[in-house]
Amino acid sequence: MNAATTILTSADANEKARQSNMLSPRFYTTDHEAFDRLSVEPLRAEWDAMMKEYEGDNNHDHFQRDATFMQELEACAPEWSPEMRQELLDFFVSSLTSEFSGCVLYNEIRKHVKNPDIKQMMTYMARDESRHAGFINMSLRDFDLGIELGKLKSDKPYTFFKPAHIIYATYLSEKIGYARYITIFRQLERHPEKRFHPIFRWFERWCNDEFRHGESFALIMRANPELLQGFNLVKIRFFLLAVYATMYVRDHRRPILHQAMGLEATSYDFEVFRITNEITQQVFPIALDIEHPDFKRGLDRLIEISDAFDAAKARGGLSGWLGQAWHGARALGTFGRLFLMPMKRQPLLEQPRMRPTW
Ligand SMILES: [Fe+2]
Numbered sequence: 001m002n003a004a005t006t007i008l009t010s011a012d013a014n015e016k017a018r019q020s021n022m023l024s025p026r027f028y029t030t031d032h033e034a035f036d037r038l039s040v041e042p043l044r045a046e047w048d049a050m051m052k053e054y055e056g057d058n059n060h061d062h063f064q065r066d067a068t069f070m071q072e073l074e075a076c077a078p079e080w081s082p083e084m085r086q087e088l089l090d091f092f093v094s095s096l097t098s099e100f101s102g103c104v105l106y107n108e109i110r111k112h113v114k115n116p117d118i119k120q121m122m123t124y125m126a127r128d129e130s131r132h133a134g135f136i137n138m139s140l141r142d143f144d145l146g147i148e149l150g151k152l153k154s155d156k157p158y159t160f161f162k163p164a165h166i167i168y169a170t171y172l173s174e175k176i177g178y179a180r181y182i183t184i185f186r187q188l189e190r191h192p193e194k195r196f197h198p199i200f201r202w203f204e205r206w207c208n209d210e211f212r213h214g215e216s217f218a219l220i221m222r223a224n225p226e227l228l229q230g231f232n233l234v235k236i237r238f239f240l241l242a243v244y245a246t247m248y249v250r251d252h253r254r255p256i257l258h259q260a261m262g263l264e265a266t267s268y269d270f271e272v273f274r275i276t277n278e279i280t281q282q283v284f285p286i287a288l289d290i291e292h293p294d295f296k297r298g299l300d301r302l303i304e305i306s307d308a309f310d311a312a313k314a315r316g317g318l319s320g321w322l323g324q325a326w327h328g329a330r331a332l333g334t335f336g337r338l339f340l341m342p343m344k345r346q347p348l349l350e351q352p353r354m355r356p357t358w
């Protein structure tokens with residue numbers, strides 16, 4: 001991660017979106033034929049009801065700015081310190097990249113699968129993510145820092161993930177995305193004076209889209225229960241930890257942004273973990289023990305190691321290279337210890353679908 005990348009020009013913003021590393025959102029490709037073999041038949045009624053919701057498209061008019069957007073922005077922007085402005089731009093670029101990553105992935109699957117259920121679901125989700133990415137891009141364009149999405153699609157490296165891994169990782173990132181946006185929205189609802197950018201007013205209806213995207217993957221997993229058994233539980237454990245840990249380290253690099261909202265990165269992230277753990281009871285028979293003191297200790301250690309890694313990288317030369325290797329090994333060890341912590345067991349909820357009530 002290059003935390004030090006300062007976004008001053010449109011080229012910087014586009015380069016930041018293109019970077020692929022441990023902490024930045026990635027683009028994915030997968031084996032489309034395996035998606036054809038999935039069946040939603042065991043949950044046909046729930047599936048059809050969900051498709052009807054997508055078809056109803058209750059957010060079709062949501063991602064447009066209202067009359068007061070620019071006035072609010074013009075009132076807020078002069079208050080930002082240069083550091084705050086950087087963190088906000090970094091937040092926009094990484095959020096946009098992650099929204100667009102979903103859009104690209106869902107679109108590719110839609111184009112290649114023959115399974116009509118999966119095709120339909122991917123069409124709706126790509127539609128939503130494209131709106132989300134476009135809406136954030138408007139806020140970058142306010143500063144002449146818009147991302148060229150077509151170029152990003154062709155230039156950013158792609159990572160191959162097996163379909164099962166795509167399902168676990170995407171389910172989690174949709175649900176964690178919901179938990180993040182709703183936590184911010186509720187906080188700013190209580191403290192409107194801390195809303196330092198008008199975009200946060202859009203988060204409530206926005207995160208309902210993410211919640212529904214997560215529901216789609218939840219139904220796929222519940223309808224194909226082999227995805228939730230045997231060795232797959234080890235994979236789920238890995239993805240839970242990878243997604244939680246990445247978020248924790250990344251959020252602690254934007255302390256000013258969280259403070260400005262009246263949220264402190266650690267307590268905000270633990271609230272997001274708590275909500276996500278509650279939601280994942282719909283699919284995962286295991287959960288990370290977020291209350292165990294060793295869990296937080298391990299995550300804090302990962303932040304410290306990640307800072308040391310960056311310092312070594314910035315130092316360069318042989319000592320920088322050795323430093324990176326050493327801190328990389330330490331990160332692996334810490335992640336391994338977190339991975340081996342006992343998991344909490346939980347019975348699956350009887351009803352696979354949930355409502356976004358947080
Ligand atoms: Fe989205």
Ligand SMILES: [Fe+2]
Nearest residue numbers: 102174210213
């Ligand atoms: Fe989404």
